[in-house]
Amino acid sequence: MKIKIAGIGLTKFGELWDKSLLDLALEASIDAIKDSGINKSKIDAVFVGNMLTGKIAGQDHLGPVIASSLGLNAASFRIEGACASGGLAVHLAIQGILAGTYKNVLVVGAEKMTDASSNQITWALMGASSSKERKAGLTFPALYALMTQAHMQKYGTTRKQLAQVSVKNHYHASLNKKAQYPYEVTAEKVLNSSLISYPITLFDSSPITDGAGAVMLSAETDSKGIFITGSAVASDTIDLSERESLTELKATQIASKKAFEQAGVGIKDIKVCEVHDCFTIAEIMAMEDLGVCPAGAGGKFIEKGNTKLNGKCPINTSGGLKACGHPVGATGVKQIIEITEQLRKNAGQRQVKDANIGLTQNVGGTGATVVVHVLQN
């Protein structure tokens, strides 16, 4: 598999009160189209990753909303898989290209979350979980708190180790102008911030964010550039309570195995990753499920600085969901954009030396959907 990333575009992430969903989607799209040098008339499909806009703003049917606002004469689609919507949109756009149906495809991930009230956004986000667990009062911090507690109990992972995920990602974000929180925090600050659901604190959690990212994908593979060489999706039970284990995401294991096979590489070849750190435990589970470190060793691995810029395997150089921000439908696309910047050697102060192969891992809900992409130059 070889799909060219011909162009990328990313808005600032944050509380963007003066911009609508459409403003954000168009800004990212126009930048990606411009970056690709592909004429608008040659774009034959638009895939939109979005979770919430129908629910919180009443606007569905975002495929033609965005395609027609861009003046494109293209087939268009909206893909939804909770917080994995962006990654799924990339995966399905790739299928359209591999099928030979589409040649130049724009993928836009976009979310405008700050227009909704807290109650409204909590209700809207809970659509990603099972009705059973929703009715039992288990919000996402509560679900991930269960996973955190299980991991602490089984492997001795400590709250201090978890806090290091946040500290590292804030450090990376401090080097990223697009990040929602471009500043450093201390482990003390993370540990002493408001408790959301024991042991998860405010600074263990990703924020509510507005933002959009877009990538132009192309069937053209003769020229030099950055290519997606692996793209795989796996699903698991929507109910966390029906899983055999609370300390791993099977869907990450399955999807990454497939994506590695497609790309013909292994985890040891990966020089930089963007993973789905919606809560600090999620990054530790991702490391273990991807094979960056053995199961249970994630806490110690991050404590040693291995996943920091200039470490063995830098993770979430963008700042991750925690500090770059988490506009849910955009996240999976933003991950691809960060790795593309790394492979292009365009990541400035965040540049990982010799980055030639990278990976993204995008999660929906508590792991009912996982999308993994491998990128190479």
Place this chain on the structure above:
Amino acid sequence: MKIKIAGIGLTKFGELWDKSLLDLALEASIDAIKDSGINKSKIDAVFVGNMLTGKIAGQDHLGPVIASSLGLNAASFRIEGACASGGLAVHLAIQGILAGTYKNVLVVGAEKMTDASSNQITWALMGASSSKERKAGLTFPALYALMTQAHMQKYGTTRKQLAQVSVKNHYHASLNKKAQYPYEVTAEKVLNSSLISYPITLFDSSPITDGAGAVMLSAETDSKGIFITGSAVASDTIDLSERESLTELKATQIASKKAFEQAGVGIKDIKVCEVHDCFTIAEIMAMEDLGVCPAGAGGKFIEKGNTKLNGKCPINTSGGLKACGHPVGATGVKQIIEITEQLRKNAGQRQVKDANIGLTQNVGGTGATVVVHVLQN
């Protein structure tokens, strides 16, 4: 292009107070899987077409909700494009098969509409239109009323001719046990029913419906069976007010042209169609845009009985959206199922003689999305 329709499953359409969205989706899916004879362990992807469940019942992330309830170990996706969600799900499932990524794919279109209040469902459905037209107070009956008036003015189409769409589709539904309204109506009844938005009456309009349809698609093309040989999507402006013409859907013209090219057939080869008659004018425009009759001739063409069972080109033998019902996310899948039944010579009293090639046309909003499929045996 040759994608096998290995199995089909369809629930009763109607006001199904005792069934949930999941009940309906599972019933159709289990029937389709059984009908295909494909072992559950061989299903590698599930595509769900659904528009409203996130908004009216709070449940998004339907890919894994449905896949895991079926006990499938498969990648899963939810596709949304307003009332074209089902058709888009079929189209994208096909791309996954053509890409070589998936071999046996379950497509489920499902909608549970009667649990919502009238106000809630009106709000939810209006997400298919543009924010501008929504804010101007243009509901879907009002938007299609503008198209109807333009067609009447330009071509002299009469309300009596429009009523014939409803009369014919109710006649077809009277032969279909799965239909929401399996009874005949007279033109007088249509014309004298409550006025919704001039000249559209209640009986010019499709109803609020619960229901689900599922198809098993397969890469296996050696054996005999029914195959999808053309699948195309086109988009148009989300705003009706930005179109050059109110009396045609360009997206139908573009998508059908592409689908015909893929299948290597023309409209004259089509023996039976399912088209998107959300309002009576929509069926007349579909006939004209597909080339069943010339532009402007739709009213006379239907008046002569050409599109009735045993006519020149039978349209909506299921009863269409008007009388079989319109569970929005399910409609595009149900159309494929009806044509499959026809090509299998399994349509009972609704059987079109010598049906060997058929077509489906599924519309989102006022034509911002159109999906066309060609089926052959």
